[in-house]
Amino acid sequence: MIAITDADDPRIADYRAVRERDLVGRMGRFVIEGEVVLRLAVARGRFPLASALLSEKRAGLAETIPAGVPVYVAPQAVMDSVTGFPIHRGVLAVGVRGDAPDPRALLAALPPRALVVALVGLTNHDNVGGIFRNAAAFGADAVILDGETCDPLYRKAIRVSAGGALVVPFARAGDPSALLDLLEEAGFTSLALSPRGADTFATLRPPARAALVLGTEGPGLPDAVMSRARTLRIAMAGEFDSLNVAVTSGIALHALAGLDG
Amino acid sequence: MIAITDADDPRIADYRAVRERDLVGRMGRFVIEGEVVLRLAVARGRFPLASALLSEKRAGLAETIPAGVPVYVAPQAVMDSVTGFPIHRGVLAVGVRGDAPDPRALLAALPPRALVVALVGLTNHDNVGGIFRNAAAFGADAVILDGETCDPLYRKAIRVSAGGALVVPFARAGDPSALLDLLEEAGFTSLALSPRGADTFATLRPPARAALVLGTEGPGLPDAVMSRARTLRIAMAGEFDSLNVAVTSGIALHALAGLDG
Numbered sequence: 001m002i003a004i005t006d007a008d009d010p011r012i013a014d015y016r017a018v019r020e021r022d023l024v025g026r027m028g029r030f031v032i033e034g035e036v037v038l039r040l041a042v043a044r045g046r047f048p049l050a051s052a053l054l055s056e057k058r059a060g061l062a063e064t065i066p067a068g069v070p071v072y073v074a075p076q077a078v079m080d081s082v083t084g085f086p087i088h089r090g091v092l093a094v095g096v097r098g099d100a101p102d103p104r105a106l107l108a109a110l111p112p113r114a115l116v117v118a119l120v121g122l123t124n125h126d127n128v129g130g131i132f133r134n135a136a137a138f139g140a141d142a143v144i145l146d147g148e149t150c151d152p153l154y155r156k157a158i159r160v161s162a163g164g165a166l167v168v169p170f171a172r173a174g175d176p177s178a179l180l181d182l183l184e185e186a187g188f189t190s191l192a193l194s195p196r197g198a199d200t201f202a203t204l205r206p207p208a209r210a211a212l213v214l215g216t217e218g219p220g221l222p223d224a225v226m227s228r229a230r231t232l233r234i235a236m237a238g239e240f241d242s243l244n245v246a247v248t249s250g251i252a253l254h255a256l257a258g259l260d261g
Numbered sequence: 262m263i264a265i266t267d268a269d270d271p272r273i274a275d276y277r278a279v280r281e282r283d284l285v286g287r288m289g290r291f292v293i294e295g296e297v298v299l300r301l302a303v304a305r306g307r308f309p310l311a312s313a314l315l316s317e318k319r320a321g322l323a324e325t326i327p328a329g330v331p332v333y334v335a336p337q338a339v340m341d342s343v344t345g346f347p348i349h350r351g352v353l354a355v356g357v358r359g360d361a362p363d364p365r366a367l368l369a370a371l372p373p374r375a376l377v378v379a380l381v382g383l384t385n386h387d388n389v390g391g392i393f394r395n396a397a398a399f400g401a402d403a404v405i406l407d408g409e410t411c412d413p414l415y416r417k418a419i420r421v422s423a424g425g426a427l428v429v430p431f432a433r434a435g436d437p438s439a440l441l442d443l444l445e446e447a448g449f450t451s452l453a454l455s456p457r458g459a460d461t462f463a464t465l466r467p468p469a470r471a472a473l474v475l476g477t478e479g480p481g482l483p484d485a486v487m488s489r490a491r492t493l494r495i496a497m498a499g500e501f502d503s504l505n506v507a508v509t510s511g512i513a514l515h516a517l518a519g520l521d522g
Contacts, residue, residue, distance in 0.1 A: 051516045139498030162503045200521035235520035237400030247511035259496035260461035
C-alpha cells in the first residue's frame with residue numbers, strides 16, 4: 001500500500017480525469033470502478049491489474065489485490081480531485097488489456113455446443129455494457145464485435161456490464177460480412193434478430209453452435225446480414241413495436257441458453 | 262404557432278431549466294422530448310398537452326399538435342438557452358397529468374385475462390422507464406407502483422420508456438402489502454420475480470390474471486411480498502448471477518405475454 005497525499009502525484013496519473021479520457025484507446029489500459037467489479041476482475045484474472053486506487057475508508061480491499069500490484073490509498077478528497085468527479089464508492093483500478101485476441105482462434109477453441117453473441121454497429125456504451133451483462137448471466141461463450149461496435153472495456157460499458165465485459169471473452173472482426181464469414185467458418189449458425197425476422201423463438205430449435213447477431217435499434221441489421229442469416233423476431237403487442245437492444249439480447253439469450261430446464 | 266425570440270418570455274416558463282427541475286412533483290405537469298414520444302402522446306391522448314416548444318427547423322411538427330394547444334417556435338439558440346442544455350432534437354412539449362387514477366378502479370376495469378406489472382421500491386428512473394417500454398412492447402394492461410417507486414412521468418423515465426409511460430396506464434398503491442391486497446382483491450395472482458424464486462418460466466402456466474411483481478436489484482423483494490406470492494426465478498449460468506431489473510422485466514413479460522405463438 002502506498003499512501004498518496006497529492007492529487008498531482010505522477011504515480012496515479014492513470015486516474016487523472018478518468019471521466020473525460022478514455023484510457024482504452026490510447027494506452028491499452030482500462031478503468032475498473034467499484035468493489036464488485038474489482039473483485040470479479042481479480043477472481044477471473046483475464047486482465048492483469050496495473051494498479052488500484054482506494055479511498056482511505058476502503059483501504060481494507062487492498063488484501064484482495066494480487067501481490068506485486070501497487071495499491072495507492074488516498075484521502076477521499078484527493079481521490080475526487082485526481083479523477084475529477086466524486087468517487088463515492090472509493091474503489092478504482094486500472095487493468096491492462098494486452099494483445100487483441102484473434103476472433104478465429106477464439107471461435108475455434110469453443111466447445112462443440114456453444115453460444116456466441118455478434119454485435120454489428122453498436123456504438124452506445126450502455127447497450128454494449130448491458131449486452132455483456134446478459135451474455136455473462138446466461139453463460140454465452142464469447143462476443144464477436146464488428147469494426148463499428150464500441151469498446152467493451154470503455155469505463156461506462158464495464159460499469160453497466162456489472163463486470164460482464166471482464167468475464168465473457170471477446171474479439172473484434174472487421175465489417176459485418178467478414179464477421180459472418182468467421183462465424184460460418186467456425187460452424188456457427190447465425191441467428192439475426194430483427195423486427196423483420198421470419199421466425200419467433202417459440203419454433204426455434206437452437207443449433208449446436210449458435211451466434212445471436214444484434215444490430216442497432218434504429219436502422220437495425222443491414223440487408224447483407226439478414227440475407228445470410230436465419231432471421232428471428234420477438235413478437236410484440238403490435239402498436240408499440242420497440243425494445244431496447246440490451247433487453248432484446250436478454251430475451252434472446254434466455255431463450256437460447258435454455259437454462260430454465 | 263407563436264414565435265418566441267426571448268428565452269425569458271414568461272409563456273415558455275414551463276421549459277425553463279427542465280433538466281434540473283421536475284415539473285411533475287410541483288405542478289402536475291411533465292416534459293415530453295422528441296418527435297417519436299410527442300407523436301405517441303398525441304396519438305394516445307391519455308394526457309392533454311399544455312403546450313409544445315419547437316425549434317424553427319422542427320416547426321413543421323406543429324400540424325400534429327391538437328388545435329387549441331399553444332405551439333411556441335423558437336430559434337435553436339433560444340430553445341437551448343431556456344432549457345439549459347442543447348435540445349438537439351428541437352422538440353419539447355409539456356403534458357398535464359390530471360388526477361391520480363385509483364388503482365382499485367384501474368384493476369377492476371381490466372379484462373378477465375390481463376397482465377399487470379407491480380413495482381416495489383424501484384427508485385431508478387432508467388429502470389422504471391425501461392420497464393414501461395417493455396410493458397408497452399408486450400401489451401401489459403397496467404402498471405401498479407408502490408409508494409417508493411419513482412414517478413414514470415419524470416422526464417428521464419418517459420424518455421427511456423420510448424413513450425411507454427404515456428401508453429400503459431398506471432396507478433399508485435401504498436406500501437407493498439397494500440399493493441398485494443389490491444391485486445388479490447382484483448383476482449390477480451402475484452408472480453414475484455427473484456433469484457430466490459421457486460420456479461422457472463419453463464414450468465409456469467400463466468394465470469388468467471397475472472401480476473408480475475418486481476423489486477430492486479440489490480435487496481430484492483421484501484420477505485413479506487415473497488411469502489404471499491408465487492415466486493419465480495430466471496435461471497442463470499450461476500457464477501455471474503446478475504440481471505438488470507428492466508432486462509428481467511423484458512424476459513418475464515416476453516414469457517407471460519405468450520405472443521411468440
